[in-house]
Amino acid sequence: xxxxxxxxxxxxxxxxxxxxxxxxxxxxxxxxxxxxxxxxxxxxxxxxxxxxxxxxxxxxxxxxxxxxxxxxxxxxxxxxxxxxxxxxxxxxxxxxxxxxxxxxxxxxxxxxxxxxxxxxxxxxxxxxxxxxxxxxxxxxxxxxxxxxxxxxxxxxxxxxxxxxxxxxxxxxxxxxxxxxxxxxxxxxxxxxxxxxxxxxxxxxxxxxxxxxxxxxxxxxxxxxxxxxxxxxxxxxxxxxxxxxxxxxxxxxxxxxxxxxxxxxxxxxxxxxxxxxxxxxxxxxxxxxxxxxxxxxxxxxxxxxxxxxxxxxxxxxxxxxxxxxxxxxxxxxxxxxxxxxxxxxxxxxxxxxxxxxxxxxxxxxxxxxxxxxxxxxxxxxxxxxxxxxxxxxxxxxxxxxxxxx
Amino acid sequence: xxxxxxxxxxxxxxxxxxxxxxxxxxxxxxxxxxxxxxxxxxxxxxxxxxxxxxxxxxxxxxxxxxxxxxxxxxxxxxxxxxxxxxxxxxxxxxxxxxxxxxxxxxxxxxxxxxxxxxxxxxxxxxxxxxxxxxxxxxxxxxxxxxxxxxxxxxxxxxxxxxxxxxxxxxxxxxxxxxxxxxxxxxxxxxxxxxxxxxxxxxxxxxxxxxxxxxxxxxxxxxxxxxxxxxxxxxxxxxxxxxxxxxxxxxxxxxxxxxxxxxxxxxxxxxxxxxxxxxxxxxxxxxxxxxxxxxxxxxxxxxxxxxxxxxxxxxxxxxxxxxxxxxxxxxxxxxxxxxxxxxxxxxxxxxxxxxxxxxxxxxxxxxxxxxxxxxxxxxxxxxxxxxxxxxxxxxxxxxxxxxxxxxxxxxxxxxxxxxxxxxxxxxxxxxxxxxxxxxxxxxxxxxxxxxxxxxxxxxxxxxxxxxxxxxxxxx
Numbered sequence: 001x002x003x004x005x006x007x008x009x010x011x012x013x014x015x016x017x018x019x020x021x022x023x024x025x026x027x028x029x030x031x032x033x034x035x036x037x038x039x040x041x042x043x044x045x046x047x048x049x050x051x052x053x054x055x056x057x058x059x060x061x062x063x064x065x066x067x068x069x070x071x072x073x074x075x076x077x078x079x080x081x082x083x084x085x086x087x088x089x090x091x092x093x094x095x096x097x098x099x100x101x102x103x104x105x106x107x108x109x110x111x112x113x114x115x116x117x118x119x120x121x122x123x124x125x126x127x128x129x130x131x132x133x134x135x136x137x138x139x140x141x142x143x144x145x146x147x148x149x150x151x152x153x154x155x156x157x158x159x160x161x162x163x164x165x166x167x168x169x170x171x172x173x174x175x176x177x178x179x180x181x182x183x184x185x186x187x188x189x190x191x192x193x194x195x196x197x198x199x200x201x202x203x204x205x206x207x208x209x210x211x212x213x214x215x216x217x218x219x220x221x222x223x224x225x226x227x228x229x230x231x232x233x234x235x236x237x238x239x240x241x242x243x244x245x246x247x248x249x250x251x252x253x254x255x256x257x258x259x260x261x262x263x264x265x266x267x268x269x270x271x272x273x274x275x276x277x278x279x280x281x282x283x284x285x286x287x288x289x290x291x292x293x294x295x296x297x298x299x300x301x302x303x304x305x306x307x308x309x310x311x312x313x314x315x316x317x318x319x320x321x322x323x324x325x326x327x328x329x330x331x332x333x334x335x336x337x338x339x340x341x342x343x344x345x346x347x348x349x350x351x352x353x354x355x356x357x358x359x360x361x362x363x364x365x366x367x368x369x370x371x372x373x374x375x376x377x378x379x380x381x382x383x384x385x386x387x388x389x390x391x392x393x394x395x396x397x398x399x400x401x402x403x404x
Numbered sequence: 405x406x407x408x409x410x411x412x413x414x415x416x417x418x419x420x421x422x423x424x425x426x427x428x429x430x431x432x433x434x435x436x437x438x439x440x441x442x443x444x445x446x447x448x449x450x451x452x453x454x455x456x457x458x459x460x461x462x463x464x465x466x467x468x469x470x471x472x473x474x475x476x477x478x479x480x481x482x483x484x485x486x487x488x489x490x491x492x493x494x495x496x497x498x499x500x501x502x503x504x505x506x507x508x509x510x511x512x513x514x515x516x517x518x519x520x521x522x523x524x525x526x527x528x529x530x531x532x533x534x535x536x537x538x539x540x541x542x543x544x545x546x547x548x549x550x551x552x553x554x555x556x557x558x559x560x561x562x563x564x565x566x567x568x569x570x571x572x573x574x575x576x577x578x579x580x581x582x583x584x585x586x587x588x589x590x591x592x593x594x595x596x597x598x599x600x601x602x603x604x605x606x607x608x609x610x611x612x613x614x615x616x617x618x619x620x621x622x623x624x625x626x627x628x629x630x631x632x633x634x635x636x637x638x639x640x641x642x643x644x645x646x647x648x649x650x651x652x653x654x655x656x657x658x659x660x661x662x663x664x665x666x667x668x669x670x671x672x673x674x675x676x677x678x679x680x681x682x683x684x685x686x687x688x689x690x691x692x693x694x695x696x697x698x699x700x701x702x703x704x705x706x707x708x709x710x711x712x713x714x715x716x717x718x719x720x721x722x723x724x725x726x727x728x729x730x731x732x733x734x735x736x737x738x739x740x741x742x743x744x745x746x747x748x749x750x751x752x753x754x755x756x757x758x759x760x761x762x763x764x765x766x767x768x769x770x771x772x773x774x775x776x777x778x779x780x781x782x783x784x785x786x787x788x789x790x791x792x793x794x795x796x797x798x799x800x801x802x803x804x805x806x807x808x809x810x811x812x813x814x815x816x817x818x819x820x821x822x823x824x825x826x827x828x829x830x831x832x833x834x835x836x837x838x839x840x841x842x843x844x845x846x847x848x849x850x851x852x853x854x855x856x857x858x859x860x861x862x863x864x865x866x867x868x869x870x871x872x873x874x875x876x877x878x
Contacts, residue, residue: 075424080850082429082476082865128868131820175821177831177841178512178524180873233514233524233877375426383820390424 025068025369026096026114028399032353032367033311034325036270038198038210038256042313043401044098047110047146050198050210050256051158054100054108054148059403061102066365066399067095074121074343078128078387079377085127087343089120096399100146110146112160115139123340125183129385130173133341134183140166144196159197166190166219170341174238176292179231186243186284188224192217194249208258216278217249226286237292244285250275264316270309276302276332298339299382302332311351319357323367326350331376338378338386345373345391355401365399431476434862436646438479442552442596443467444564444587444640445603449555450575453834453841454526456495456509457557457575459487464842467553467600469849469867477864484553485579489540494530496541498558501574505532506541510835511878512828518757526828526835529878535574542574546581550593560606561632562624564588588639599640599647600852602805604629604791608783609655613838615747615769616776618724623779626786633790641798648801648855650848651788653809656777659827659837661745667716668746668755669762677714680762684710690734701727708738712762719746719761721771737765745772748827748837801859803851818847819870828875835875842872 027045030037037049041056044064074087100110120137123129146160167189174182194217200210221244228238256270279302285295311325329347338344353367371393379386443449443466450457451465462468462484471482487496495509508530516522537543556563556576563569564587570580580590591599607624614621624632640647655661671677691705704727710720718739726736740746750770754760772780788806795802812832815824823844824830827837832844840848850866857864 073423075426077426077429078868079429080866081868082431083868084426086423126871128819128870131870175831176874177829178875178877180876231877373424382817384817385819388426390426392424 024116025070025094025395025397026112026116027064027098028066028068028353028365028367028397029321029323029355029401030311031068031369031395031397032323032325032351032365033268033313034309034327034349034351035369036256036268036309036311036325036327038212038254038270039200039208039258039268040210040256040266044100044110045096045112047098047100047112047144047148047158047160048096048114048196050200050212051110051146051148051160051196052156052198052200052210052212054110054146054158055102055106055150055156056200057100057102057108057403059102061099061402061404063097063099063402063404064365064399065095065097066397067093068395068397069093070393070395072121072391072393074123074340074373075390075392076123076127076129076340076343076387080387081128083128085123085129088122088124090122092120100148106150108148108158110144110148110160112142112144112146114142114144116142121341121343125171125173129340131175132172132339132380132383132385134171134173136168136170136341138166138168140164146196154202156200157198158200159195162194162196162215162217164192164194164217164219166192166221168221168224174228174230176230176234176237178234182228182230182234182238184238185227185229186224187227188221188243190219190221192219192249206260210254210256210258212252212254212256214252214254216251216275219247219249221245221247234292237290239288239290239293241286241288241293243287245282247282248278250278264314266313266315268309268311270307270311272307272309274305274307274332277304278302279332299337300339301334301337303334305330305332321355323353323355324351333378335376335378336381338376338389339380339383340385340389343373343389343391345376345389347391348372348374353397361403363401363403365401367397369393369395369397371395429863429865431863431865433474433477433479433864434857434860436856436860436862437597438474438477439598440480440552440594440596441467441471441474441482441598441600442591442594442640443470443555443600444591444636445555445601446559446606447555447557447839448605449553449600449602450557451553451555451845452557453836453839453845454495454510455499455528455836456497456507457487457491458495458509459492461495461509462486462553464845464872465553465555466602466845466849466852467555469846470600470852471552473849473853473864473867477862482552483549485545485549485551487540489538490533491539491541493540496575498574500532501535504535506535506539507532512835512875513878518753524828524877541578544578544580546579549579549581550590551579552594552596554587554591556587558606558610559587559603560610560624561603561629561636562607564603564636565632588636592639592642596640597645599645600650601636601640601647602650602803603636604633604652604787605655607787608652608780609838612655612772612776612780613660613747613749615749615767616772616779618767618769623783626783626790629787630790633794637794637798637800641800646800646860648803648852648859649791649795650803650805650852651791652784653805654781654784656745656772656780657809657813657825659825659830659833660748661772662825663748663827663837664746664750664755665716666740666742666744666746667718669712669717669719671712671714671717671762674714677712680712683763684712687734687737690729690732694729694732694734710737710739717762719755720765721746721761721773722765722768723773724768725773725775735765740766740771741774743777744774745777746770747772799859801852801855803848803855805848805851808848808851816847819868821870823847831874841875843869843874846872 148158373391
């Protein structure tokens with residue numbers, strides 16, 4: 001008898017930050033407008049959307065915080081077997097907190113904490129793609145101190161330093177030919193750094209233009225835990241060990257225009273260019289290798305993607321503003337590299353929201369975002385697994401704004 | 405004011421309340437009528453695995469998987485002669501049937517070899533049981549027939565139309581309605597509208613498994629194969645029935661023949677090397693003497709000379725096709741060559757501890773020498789020509805099982821699972837190294853579905869291979 005040797009194919013990658021799954025919820029007001037805010041100031045959350053506009057605040061201190069309640073359902077239909085399966089994702093609740101302070105007429109400082117990656121995809125332990133992914137969950141907290149400077153009446157600039165603390169957990173089944181419940185758990189956390197910079201220029205009294213650049217962040221994870229739950233006879237082939245892996249979060253450049261059509265109506269359009277082509281492969285380096293546990297290379301070959309947004313805000317009176325927005329978000333995933341751990345479709349986002357001032361300095365913000373993930377037929381060709389995918393996401397979001 | 409604005413959200417909520425939905429798949433039988441299917445063949449049709457037929461294996465058989473899928477496209481009930489009792493549970497193998505005993509299926513288990521080394525491998529660990537009426541194997545179930553799965557383990561093409569075959573085959577004896585009924589006659593009882601026929605493997609495999617010429621079994625000639633194959637198809641398509649044929653894989657690529665490497669005699673210590681070469685010195689010298697008397701013998705002498713080196717060496721085998729030099733006191737032995745095969749039936753402990761292949765030759769009934777391999781390969785090629793020609797001329801669906809095994813040899817990936825043709829680790833074969841595993845059968849069932857869909861314009865869903873279970877360690 002030859003020695004038992006199994007090969008562990010590609011281990012799943014660990015981030016849902018795909019074009020299609022980067023559910024941006026860094027400000028309830030902006031979310032109501034199709035998640036745009038590069039071309040104009042819209043509260044303390046502008047520290048994220050365009051730090052250059054922070055100084056446009058009327059008050060000295062502006063604080064906003066809120067949370068979203070994401071319910072995402074991913075559907076899968078195998079065109080070969082006809083099997084229809086669906087994720088059973090728990091409710092995830094990303095939050096944000098932004099505070100800005102006007103030090104003087106020209107200089108403002110801010111501090112933001114937000115969670116742009118708070119999603120979970122749970123396909124279940126025994127679904128047909130279990131050897132690619134069973135479930136993946138990711139929490140990432142961004143902390144961003146920001147400074148903004150008003151160069152003249154028309155031109156302002158701003159920049160923030162971004163500290164990222166991310167953690168991830170993945171479960172998948174191991175396709176060993178012996179036993180029926182062999183699984184691996186990968187778990188780890190890491191810190192990374194980046195920046196967020198913006199420029200804003202008031203072209204005319206009514207028309208503003210903004211440009212922002214969010215840097216690439218390399219999430220380098222070292223010393224993540226690899227825990228195998230395998231038949232005891234396979235233990236020597238799959239020793240518990242550690243892994244390291246690097247995932248690039250791509251740079252995003254955004255250009256936005258805002259037009260104050262009337263005193264009450266603001267209209268804005270935005271386009272983002274996301275340099276997803278940085279994400280070529282996700283490679284796992286295991287500290288201990290065996291004949292069965294080899295380092296794993298997983299091609300991703302993402303393509304750069306665009307996001308287009310249109311939004312409007314109508315201020316009915318001093319106390320109430322209502323908002324509407326729509327955006328189209330292109331998937332960076334090519335058809336032959338579509339892995340169900342990142343079920344990224346082309347997305348249409350439709351949102352509506354309002355802000356209502358309940359007492360003098362306190363405003364309640366609410367929005368609702370529905371994201372329609374267009375059906376696509378794709379496969380992860382290397383693993384010979386694919387079918388039709390479709391995503392529906394609905395996100396109510398609530399926040400409070402405090403201006404002092 | 406606030407309430408009024410909330411109303412704006414209502415249409416949005418209606419839009420998102422529903423789940424992601426897909427268009428229904430539309431299944432159909434195309435030009436085929438699946439209402440009554442009969443499956444004719446050998447162990448591969450019966451669902452044989454790990455050296456035995458068991459109830460779970462029968463349920464995992466290709467035609468049973470297929471029938472379940474065909475129900476989406478007009479397929480009817482599919483009745484199998486399921487084993488019951490002990491036979492159903494732990495399997496029925498016939499190695500000791502002449503001693504009145506039934507051998508259970510192989511288990512995957514840890515065992516310690518003659519050198520004290522413990523490893524995971526196939527072994528019969530359950531006790532053989534009596535071949536009598538109490539264990540679910542012996543005893544007729546014909547009354548509950550007719551059966552749709554007429555797969556008879558061990559059956560050759562030459563057996564299908566052979567009256568009296570039941571007396572020689574306990575698997576067929578269970579469900580034949582009379583001792584003189586042929587397998588085909590039994591199959592025809594279902595009044596089938598559709599059939600599968602995968603036959604011919606044993607017409608060459610039985611010869612190969614028993615070590616070729618030394619095993620006492622013959623390869624069915626291409627001429628006989630052609631005549632019988634046509635006759636069988638004439639019966640099965642008597643009323644214009646449609647069906648699917650499968651061809652014969654290159655059996656020399658199955659793990660039964662590839663697991664023990666030809667260069668398996670490993671010599672690690674210099675003293676062992678010296679002793680071995682010294683022991684064969686007189687044999688080599690004797691060959692030189694024969695050459696001196698008969699220079700024409702030089703080629704064979706060079707082939708026969710034995711020389712060991714440190715590291716991996718070709719095993720020594722007994723080869724009865726060599727010139728008989730027993731008169732000179734020289735045995736008919738030589739080292740095995742690349743491309744010649746050693747069967748998995750070779751006792752492992754004899755190789756490891758009793759000097760088989762090094763100080764003693766491996767007997768010929770455990771090896772396939774080049775002439776035997778050639779005969780096997782040629783037979784498979786001839787059968788496959790016949791099968792393909794018949795499929796084409798009769799407009800029947802055709803499964804290229806031969807191509808599937810060639811692909812498997814290189815490795816295939818399905819839903820993230822890697823398969824290859826290695827023993828146990830490859831995932832596709834059961835523990836006997838001859839028959840597929842649960843997943844291997846599922847892959848083949850999908851090949852049958854592909855062939856049916858493409859030939860008859862049918863749309864029959866395939867099965868999810870990942871949902872079929874693996875071997876568990878016992």
